[in-house]
Amino acid sequence: MSASTGVLGQPRHLRRDAAENRELLLEAAARVFAVQGLGAGVEEIARAAGVGVGTLYRRFSTKEALIAELVQDVLERMSALATAAIELPDGRGLEDFLEYSSAYQAEHRGCLPRLWNTAPDNEALVQVRQTIAALLADAKRHGRVRDELTSTDLTMVMWSIRGVIETTRDVAPDAWRRHLAILVAGLRPTPDTLGHRPMTRAQVDRVVTESG
Amino acid sequence: MSASTGVLGQPRHLRRDAAENRELLLEAAARVFAVQGLGAGVEEIARAAGVGVGTLYRRFSTKEALIAELVQDVLERMSALATAAIELPDGRGLEDFLEYSSAYQAEHRGCLPRLWNTAPDNEALVQVRQTIAALLADAKRHGRVRDELTSTDLTMVMWSIRGVIETTRDVAPDAWRRHLAILVAGLRPTPDTLGHRPMTRAQVDRVVTESG
């Protein structure tokens, strides 16, 4: 009965070769996107995986679906990084997370443009957000960042780092570290306030769902 | 002799209707790119200008050439903003320039992806760089920013703002102001240093010439 069908009539298990090819395709896509950007053609990806385009489309309904799967992987990894950072003492977790998540993004630059473009109820995304909020609260409690900061400020910080990574990636792969250092310095408490309202959560959600 | 030819054999003057259409095309392109991004088709631009695509291609050799002309306009405007900021007292010119140039970019978002992608010997670009360097020196002199900053740090700051503007433009057109406030706070002098090397001028040049 191993070849029986699930609720929607699809086979429950992929054949061994098919499952293998699926993994090959995901790895190949990550490599190709990292070098050429998301504009890379599906044929190129299939060739890099050593399969035909037909096989690609039997595993992923569209190119976009393939990208979404890659993004999901990255998002889950970010969630893990954030959770790990919670353990750090003295409210340092936030800075730690920003550094490691940026480094991870710099290595997986291929799918960056779509990274913050998932459904707002995506489980991994919700998880990341909650954990970041906790990191922020902890950092505030230890006086490492301004009290006026919101989670949406951190989202914006990550967008900004993404922009710098994408711009500088080929020429100066570590340039974002300097930028992050400036940003972190800007997050620290000072006598005067920032003087502009933060984005609302709803606005961030609209950015995430509408752009594409 | 008004219809005589120049050194390369091209007509020296455009006919009145042709010159008018050229302006219409530039304005239409700015509008269309602002809404749809640089991916907008040439046919759409021609229609917005009320001319045919043939006319577009008689005035601009390629779509890229049309974009380059728009970028040049923005760059010259930025140069003017920087020069005006020099007048401000107490080393405030730098912050002023960052604010006004960002606001200007937010309104001309169409050609942003190509904005820092001109030949490094472009006159307007050289001018902007020199002026920014002067603004930076002035800000340092008055103790408004860290001594360790370089011009390349400011280039990176502008890339970062561009990223935020592009991401948030449709939903929260003013969100970049909050981000800039954080950045400016990060530029201010503090006891500890940034801890990472700035980009070199050569690296910035390579980014500017290679990307695209």
Place this chain on the structure above:
DNA sequence: GTCGAAGCGGAGTACTCGCTCCGCTTTGTG
């Protein structure tokens, strides 16, 4: 070992986009 289902490659399809070509129109000089 058998055999049907699942998987496979890659030529072919449909479409988009930048760009060209050419018969007709407008301009402005003499």
Place this chain on the structure above:
DNA sequence: CACAAAGCGGAGCGAGTACTCCGCTTCGAC
């Protein structure tokens, strides 16, 4: 006004893209 040069529109071309289809191959349950 005449008329040559300059300009015009937009159908059509070629290149490149995401995606489909189908005859052949491989897998693995029995």
